[in-house]
Amino acid sequence: MRVLVVTAVAAEADAVLAGLADAPGAAPATAPRPLPGGRTVTRGLRAGDAPEAQGLVDVVAGGVGPAAAAVGAACALAAEPVPYDLVVAAGIAGGFPAHARPGGLVVADALVAADLGAQAPEGFLPVEELGFGRSVHLPPPGLAARIAAAVTHPPAGLPVAVGPVLTVATVTGTAARAAELAGRHPRAAAEAMEGFGVAEAAAAYGVPVVEVRAVSNTVGPRDRAAWRIGDALAALRTAFRTLGATVFLEKL
Numbered sequence: 001m002r003v004l005v006v007t008a009v010a011a012e013a014d015a016v017l018a019g020l021a022d023a024p025g026a027a028p029a030t031a032p033r034p035l036p037g038g039r040t041v042t043r044g045l046r047a048g049d050a051p052e053a054q055g056l057v058d059v060v061a062g063g064v065g066p067a068a069a070a071v072g073a074a075c076a077l078a079a080e081p082v083p084y085d086l087v088v089a090a091g092i093a094g095g096f097p098a099h100a101r102p103g104g105l106v107v108a109d110a111l112v113a114a115d116l117g118a119q120a121p122e123g124f125l126p127v128e129e130l131g132f133g134r135s136v137h138l139p140p141p142g143l144a145a146r147i148a149a150a151v152t153h154p155p156a157g158l159p160v161a162v163g164p165v166l167t168v169a170t171v172t173g174t175a176a177r178a179a180e181l182a183g184r185h186p187r188a189a190a191e192a193m194e195g196f197g198v199a200e201a202a203a204a205y206g207v208p209v210v211e212v213r214a215v216s217n218t219v220g221p222r223d224r225a226a227w228r229i230g231d232a233l234a235a236l237r238t239a240f241r242t243l244g245a246t247v248f249l250e251k252l
């Protein structure tokens with residue numbers, strides 16, 4: 001499978017690349033290739049001589065927020081002469097405590113633009129109800145479950161939740177906002193800031209998308225001291241080591 005992984009920042013891309021480098025049979029990463037806006041894309045995995053077990057994974061840090069992420073993903077998609085089979089939005093995230101805890105992983109079964117719409121006296125109206133656009137992208141059927149199964153089992157052994165990942169332009173920092181989002185999206189397992197933007201770029205190129213997030217903090221009142229970014233980056237590395245040796249070598 002030819003895979004493009006899009007993170008927000010370099011620390012996330014480095015964790016993904018480190019995991020891919022750990023994957024058994026991986027060839028060393030190639031030198032980063034330049035993209036517009038100072039971005040670079042790095043080939044982190046080239047695996048398998050046999051046609052049935054070939055894998056290639058490129059990694060780009062597109063930028064923080066849905067707009068930067070969409071641009072970063074689109075630049076990488078445009079630069080690759082042979083189409084990718086899958087785009088993966090990846091990075092750290094806030095976990096909704098009913099579903100996901102810091103140190104665990106979330107795999108999106110829906111990538112949802114949670115603040116794309118309009119406020120109204122009766123509540124939030126998504127763009128679909130306004131009559132234009134879309135606020136949800138879905139991964140290929142069964143893919144989120146396949147990824148979750150791969151990273152749950154040993155040797156990765158990560159706690160994994162499958163559910164919608166919300167894309168927001170503002171990090172949630174109050175109990176009221178957390179409750180509002182959870183009320184509108186009761187199955188939401190995590191919130192982050194890029195997935196829907198990455199999905200829009202992938203859709204423009206006709207490439208399927210999925211989102212994989214390692215939970216660094218709980219969605220709720222802002223408590224910066226409680227963020228476990230190191231643990232989340234370690235979980236991201238573990239997840240991509242396993243994915244580089246399993247799902248990314250398979251057919252979609």
Ligand SMILES: O=C(O)c1cccc(C(=O)CC[C@H]2O[C@@H](n3cnc4c(=O)[nH]cnc43)[C@H](O)[C@@H]2O)c1
Nearest residue numbers: 008064092093094171172191192193194217219224
């Ligand atoms: O210190 C803060 O309160 C703060 C305010 C704004 C942004 C940050 C970030 O660290 C950037 C967020 C970055 O990481 C992802 N992320 C991680 N946790 C969350 C979350 O709870 N809600 C939304 N995004 C989150 C996000 O995808 C960004 O790339 C810190």
